[in-house]
Amino acid sequence: MSKIILTGDRPTGKLHLGHYVGSLKRRVELQNSGEYDKIFIMIADAQALTDNADNPDKIRDNIIEVALDWLSCGLDPAKSNLFIQSQVTELTELSFYYMNLVTVARLERNPTVKSEIQMRKFDKAIPVGFFTYPISQASDITAFKATTVPVGEDQLPMLEQAREIVRKFNSVYGETLVEPEALVPENSVCSRLPGTDGKAKMSKSLGNCIYLSDPEDVVQQKVFSMYTDPNHIKVTDPGTIEGNTVFTYLDAFATEDSFAEFLPDYKNLDELKEHYQRGGLGDMKVKRFLNSVLQKELAPIRARRKELEKDIPAVYEILHQGTIVAQKEAAQTLAEVKAAMRINYFDDEELIKAQQLKYNEQ
Numbered sequence: 210m211s212k213i214i215l216t217g218d219r220p221t222g223k224l225h226l227g228h229y230v231g232s233l234k235r236r237v238e239l240q241n242s243g244e245y246d247k248i249f250i251m252i253a254d255a256q257a258l259t260d261n262a263d264n265p266d267k268i269r270d271n272i273i274e275v276a277l278d279w280l281s282c283g284l285d286p287a288k289s290n291l292f293i294q295s296q297v298t299e300l301t302e303l304s305f306y307y308m309n310l311v312t313v314a315r316l317e318r319n320p321t322v323k324s325e326i327q328m329r330k331f332d333k334a335i336p337v338g339f340f341t342y343p344i345s346q347a348s349d350i351t352a353f354k355a356t357t358v359p360v361g362e363d364q365l366p367m368l369e370q371a372r373e374i375v376r377k378f379n380s381v382y383g384e385t386l387v388e389p390e391a392l393v394p395e396n397s398v399c400s401r402l403p404g405t406d407g408k409a410k411m412s413k414s415l416g417n418c419i420y421l422s423d424p425e426d427v428v429q430q431k432v433f434s435m436y437t438d439p440n441h442i443k444v445t446d447p448g449t450i451e452g453n454t455v456f457t458y459l460d461a462f463a464t465e466d467s468f469a470e471f472l473p474d475y476k477n478l479d480e481l482k483e484h485y486q487r488g489g490l491g492d493m494k495v496k497r498f499l500n501s502v503l504q505k506e507l508a509p510i511r512a513r514r515k516e517l518e519k520d521i522p523a524v525y526e527i528l529h530q531g532t533i534v535a536q537k538e539a540a541q542t543l544a545e546v547k548a549a550m551r552i553n554y555f556d557d558e559e560l561i562k563a564q565q566l567k568y569n570e571q
């Protein structure tokens with residue numbers, strides 16, 4: 210069986226470190242591994258509209274930001290199809306049919322949707338489109354017969370929903386769709402990177418992000434004002450690691466090489482943590498180290514972005530070409546789905562003959 214990747218991001222803002230460690234970095238590695246037959250990376254603008262219907266310009270303006278972030282991190286249009294969801298109308302059509310295979314009760318149980326509804330303060334005024342976005346995600350995944358979906362942990366309930374739809378569809382209409390697997394980062398810190406304020410998830414909507422395109426001084430300022438251990442007041446005080454965001458970020462980004470380069474007094478993160486817990490290590494020293502580690506990771510991304518920003522029409526053209534390829538793939542799957550559901554009336558000569566026969570026999 211072919212190995213196919215589908216994943217994507219909502220164009221609700223520039224991409225941040227959470228996206229990077231949760232999914233983007235992995236995508237680039239998978240892309241360059243040469244192990245995948247096809248790779249589709251989607252800008253989920255239609256999904257973003259489900260909770261931004263009154264602000265289409267925000268979505269429109271952020272499409273280019275997401276594309277620039279992708280390309281500067283190393284997604285390569287020669288290897289990955291980068292496309293825009295709303296322009297592949299087959300995806301919407303698939304959703305309409307999948308909706309019949311999912312109950313309202315099942316959607317209500319989705320923990321990610323539940324917490325997102327709370328976060329957006331929808332209360333009872335939930336847009337139907339938002340409520341059903343797990344179904345639309347199942348369409349995105351299955352339209353490309355994706356086997357692998359590299360995502361952060363918050364997306365696991367969506368993958369489960371997609372798998373259920375596949376199983377249900379195949380059992381009702383015959384083997385047609387492929388069941389996808391989620392690929393979450395092995396490092397659990399990376400599968401849900403907290404915000405700089407210590408909140409559970411770095412998220413565009415919460416305004417607690419370090420963006421991949423932030424200038425050097427902005428990254429430094431954000432790192433220096435990060436949430437640490439509120440009880441660690443004097444340098445000599447023993448400090449706590451758990452829930453200390455600076456250490457969580459080091460768990461995600463620091464390697465032994467980082468210590469050799471920027472903080473050679475310590476061999477690795479365990480030694481640094483041990484000193485902090487014992488007391489005698491100030492927050493500023495740890496923050497300065499984290500800043501160096503992040504700047505090293507972000508500098509080449511920032512530099513590539515500056516180059517790409519010089520030719521914006523070329524970036525739109527990459528998305529356009531990727532969308533053409535994606536549309537062809539999705540149309541093929543949609544045709545198979547409609548044939549399986551027996552709603553391919555004009556393509557089915559047998560049907561027309563049989564209906565005639567029925568009348569001939571009367």
Ligand code: ATP
Nearest residue numbers: 218219221227231360361400401402411412413414
């Ligand atoms: P929004 O607030 O608009 O939902 P977001 O910041 O949650 O934006 P998405 O576009 O919803 O970003 O997520 C894109 C991908 O990035 C998903 O695979 C998601 O799991 C992953 N991701 C987002 N935030 C984080 C995070 N803090 N840690 C790890 N992965 C993340």
Ligand code: MG
Nearest residue numbers: 219325363412
């Ligand atoms: Mg999100």
